[in-house]
Amino acid sequence: MDKITIENNLKTIIDYNREVNSSLKKIYSGVANDDEYREILEEFLDYVGLESNDETRLGAYFRLIELRENSLVLYMEKNNFSEEKKDEVLDLSYEYTSDFHFELQSDLIDFVEKQSLVTPFYLEIFKGVHLVGKAFNDFFLTWRNHIINGINRDLEKKFNNDSSKIMDFLNENNLFDLGHFAEQADRSYSALCYDENKNFVSKSYFDAFNFEIQNIVDSLDIFISNLEKLEDEIYNSKKEYLDYLQAIKNAFLETDVNLLVAKWALVDETWMQIKTPFQISHPLEFYEDKYRKAVAPEWDLRLKNSVFESVVEKDILNMYETFYKEIGKEKFRDSYNYSLANINRVQLYLSNEILIYGAQLTGLNMAQVVPNDDVISDKFGKKIFGFPEMVLENKRSLPFMKWQSVIFDENLLNNYRKYLFSDSKNFYKIFDIEVLGHEYGHNLWLDLDTETVMNKKTGLFKNIEEFKATCGGLVAYFMGKNDDLELSEKLIIDHVIRIIGLFAYKKITEVQTYYCEALIHFQLLLESRIISIIDNKIVLNFSIDSFSNLKETYINHYVDLINIYLSKTDAMEFLKRYTIKDGLYYLPQNEFLRDFVNYFTKTYEEIGNEVDNSISKDKYLNN
Template sequence: MNDFKQIAQIVKNRKQNINDLYKILQNNQSHPLIDRALELAELDNEKSNVLAILRRLVDLKEENLVQELEKKGLSEEEITQIKYKVHSLVRAFYEVEHQDLIDEIKTKNLLDEFYLALIQGVHNIGVVMNSFDIVWSKQILDTNNKILKEQFPNLSDVLEFLKQNKLYQLNQDEQICERSYGALVKIGTIWRFLPYAKAFENEVLKLEYEFDKLLEKLKNYDLDDGKKAYVDYIEKLKLAFCEKNNDEVIKKWQEAELAWMEVKSPLQIGHPLEYYEDSYTHAVALEWDIRLEDVSDFNADNFKQKIKESFSMIYENLEEKDEKLFEEVNFNLDKTQLYICMPMIFYGAELKGLFSAQVVPNDEYVSNIAGKKIFAFLNYVYENAKTKPFMKLSSMIFEKEFLDYGRQILFFNEKLWKKIYEVSTIGHEFGHIFFVANDSEKKMNESGVFKNIEEFKATAGGLVNFFLHEEEELKLPVFYELIKRAVGLIAWQKVEEVKPYYTEGLIHLSLLFNARVLVFEDEKLNIDFSIEAYERFKKVFLENYYELARHYVLKEDAKNYLDKFCILEDEVFLPLDEEYKEFVKYYYELYQLYGNDIDESGEFEKYINAIESGGQRGI
C-alpha cells in the first residue's frame, strides 16, 4: 500500500519543475512569481537581481539577495525588512507546493491512512512552525543578539555575562548545556532565560493544538511497532516543546530524541536539531521537515567499515590516549543509521536553506545511548548542481581547463560525481563523529568557536578516510572538489549561520598554500593540479590532522587551534599568512562586485545542449 518509491519520483518531478525556473535566465523570459519578488525587494529586472531571487526561491539561499541589496547602499535594518518581505513570498509558495504534493499523494492512493494523516499533520505543524520561525528570528537574532553585540565588545564577554547571570539551560549532569531551547527576555533592566513555551507562548500553544490533533488521528489506526514509534516520538516531541520548567527542558528534548532514534521508517521527520545563527545562547533553530528515502546503490556497510578502520588507525598512531573517548566514538559509528534521502516537505528555518547532508542528534548523551542518524541528500544535490548556471566569478578565478575538468564530471559522469560526494559529503558527516566524546563541545567551546574548527574536522575526517583507502581514479577528482570548494567558501565570510564553513575553508586554503598547490601573485591564482601536488598536499594534510586529533583528545579550547590559521579583524576572520590573506581579500572583493553575475560566455549552454542532444562523453 505504501509506495514510497513512486512518492520519491513525484517529489523529484516537482523539484525539477522548480529547478526549471532557472531557464528564464537562459531564455531572457519573465515569470510572475519572480517579478513579484523583485518588486518586494525593490530590485530592477536585471540578470544579477533575477539570479539572486532565483537563488532565494529555488535554492532557499539568502546571501545573494543580501549582496544585491548591499550594492544599493541599503542599511542593515532596510535589508532585514526586505528579507522578511521576500521570505513571506517564499513561505507562501512552499506552503502551497507542499499541500499540492500531499494532495497528489492522496489522489493517487500511494499511502495508507496512517501515513496520510502523518504527512498532513506534519504539514499543519509546519505551517505553524513557519510563523513561529519569524517571531523566533525577530526576538533572538534581530533583538536580543543585537543588544548583546552592542553591549559587549567580543564573544567571550557575552558568554561570560550569560554564565554569570545563569542565562542558560542545564544538561543531565547539571552542567551548562552547549545548546538551548529557549530565549532571553528582558524585563526592565533584568535579563531572564525562558523556555520556548514561555518565551513564545502563543506560538507554542498553536503547536500544541496541531500536535494534539495529529496524535488523536494517529491513535485511531492499527499500530504496528513502526507506527507506534512515530506516535511515541510525536508525543515526546510535543512535551519537549511545551515544557515550561527551564530546568527540565533539556531532559524532555533528550527523551524526544531517544524516541526519534527508534523511528526507522523510509519516511523520517526532522525536528529542531542544531543551532546556527545564534552564537550567544545557541538557541536550536526551528527546523521541521520530512525526508524520504531515495534510491541509491551506495554501499553503507562497506563505507562504515572503512570509516571505523580509519578512526582506529589514526587513534593508534597518537601518543595521547583516551580509551573512554575511543569507545564512545566506536559505539556511535556502530549505531549510526544512514539514510540516502531527499527533502520532501520542509518548514521554519529550512526556508532559509536545506542540507546537503546532516549527522544528528548533536546531544552526545542521546548518541551514547542510541547512536546517530546520517542523512545524505545525494540525488537531490546532484540534480541541483546541474541546474545552476555557471558564474562569472569562477571564470575570473580559475582557468577554463580546471573548470572543464569538474564540469565534465558533473554533466557526463554521474557515477564519478556521486563517488566524490561519498568521499567529501558522507565522509564529512562521519568525520563529525571522530574524536568527539560526551563532554567535548562543552570543554572545547569556552571561547565560543568550537563550530569554527568542528566543520573542518568533519571534512578532514572524510578526507583522511579517503587517504587511508585510496582509489587511484578518485585522487584528482577529490582533489579538484576540495580546491574548488575551499576557494568558494570565502564567499560566506560575513554570512553568520555558515561562518564555521568559511573558517573551515580558511584552514583548507592554509594547507593548500603551504603545500604550494596554490600560489597567488599579480592578482592571479595559480593551481598545481597534478598528482605530485596531490601527494604534497596529502602529506601536509595528514600531519595537520594528527595535530587536530591530539587537540580533540585533550579537549583543548578550539580557539587555540583556530588561532594557528586566522585572526579576527573587525569581526571578520582573516588568514595569518600574508600571501593567502591577500588572496582571500582579493576573492571577496570580486565576490562583492560580481558574485551574482552569470558567465555569459555560452559555456553553460554548451553543456546543456550536449546533454539534451544525448551527449555522454563530454564536449
C-alpha cells in the same frame, strides 16, 4: 498494500517531486527574458519591495527556487540598504517563499492521496507533517528576529563584537541551559529576554514565543489524534511515531529552563526508534545562534532514496583505530569508547527531502548527523542523512557565475564542470568521501563534555568543528585505498571548488563556521602545493607527487587537531594558528593568503550576482 509496493511507490513520489523541481528551474528564464516566468519573479519583487532588474530578478530566483538568501543580501549591501531594511526584505522574502512552497507541497500530498501511493497511516504522516510545518514556518521568523537579529546584535554592541567577553558575560550570569548531570549544556532550547529592569533572563521557547509555540502544540495535537485512529500495517511503527510526536509536544510545553535539555533528550530517544523509510526530521538540531547555540526551528519529511552504496564508514573506522594505536587507547578510554560506539550505531539514510519548513527554507542540507545530545547518542547512536541526488540536481541547475571565471583557472573550472555534468558515478563516490565522511567525522575524538569544555571560553567550537568533520572524511580516504588517481583528482577538484566558494560566506553570520573551515583548508591546499595562485586565479597542480604532499599535509594537521580535541583545549587555540580576527571577520594568518581572500571578497561583492553567459551548459550536457 505491502512493503514492496509502498517502497516502489516512494520512487513515484520522489519522481513527482523531481519533476516539480525541474519545472521550477525553468523560472530562471525570467531573469533575462521577458517571458511567462518573469511575471513570477516580478510578483516576488513587488511583494518584498524591490525594483526589477537583472540583479534583483536573479536574487528573486535564488531565494524563491534555490532557497538561498545570499544573492539578495549581496544586492542590498552593494546598494547600502540599512540593517533594518535588509531585515525587512529578508522577512518578506521568507513569507513569500514559505507560502509558495507550502502550496506546492499541498499539491504533492494531493497527488499522493489521489494516486493511493501510501497507506492511510502514512498519508496522515504526510498531512500531519504539513500541518505542523505551517506552524514552524510561522515560528521561524519570530525566532530569527528575536535571537539572531535582536538579542545577539545587542550583545555584540554591548561588548564591541568581542566573542570572548560575550561568553564571559553569559557564563558569569548563568545564562546557559543546564544539561545532563546539572552541568552547562552545549546548546540551548531557550531564548534570552529582557526583564522589567532591562536585564537578561533565560526563558523557555514556550514562555518567550508563547503564541507560536502554542500554535505548534495545537497542530501536534491534531496530528497525534488523527494518527491514533489509524494502524501501521507495513512497518508496525505507530507507537514509535506517536511517542516521538508526544515527546516533541511535551518538550515544547516545558517552561523550566533547567529541564529543557532533559525533555529534548526524550525527543532524541524516541526519534532514534523510528527506522522506516518515512523519516520526520528532528525539529530543533541546527544552531544558527553562535553564542548560546539556541536551536533553530526546522521541520521536514524525508523519504529514503538509496542511490548508491556508502563505504565510507569502513575507512573512518580503520583510520580511527590506526590513530588510536599510536595515541594509546588507555590514555583516552572514555573518548575512544564513546566515539567508536557512535560510529558503530549509526543509522544511515540516503534520502530526498520532500516536505520542508522553518529554517529549511533558508537553505537545504547536503547531509546531517543527529541528534546533538551526546548522552543520548552514547546509548542510541546517531542518524546520518545524506541527500546526494538532490545535491547533484541542484548543482547542475545553478547558472554559471562570472566570479567563478575570474577566481578559478580555466582548466580547473572546465574540468570541474565536465565531471559535474557527465560523471554521476564519481560524484556519488566523492559525496560518500567528502559529505558523508564529514558527517561521520563529526563523531570522532569526543566524549560527553568535549564541546562544552572547548566552547566555554570563546564560543568558537563550531568554527573548528566543521573543519574537523570534513578533514576526517578526507584523511580516512587518504589513509585507505586511494590508488584510483582519476577519482582522487576529481575529489580534489570538487574540494577546491567548494572550499574557495565558501569564502562568499565571510559576512553571513549564520554560516561563518563554514567560512572559517574554508580558511584552514585554504592554507593546507597551498602549503601542499596542490594549488597555486597565478595572476589572482586558483590553479590546480595535481600530480602523484602533489597528491602525496597533500595527504601528508592533511594527516599532520589532523593529528594536531586530534590532540586539541583529546586535551579539550579551547577551540581558539587551534583556530588562531590559521586565522586572525580583523574587526568583525576572520582572515588568514598568512599575509599572502589574506590578500587573496580580500581579493575574493572584493570581486564577489562587485560581480557576485552577475551570470556568465559566455559559456553554455550545452558544452557539458552534450559531452
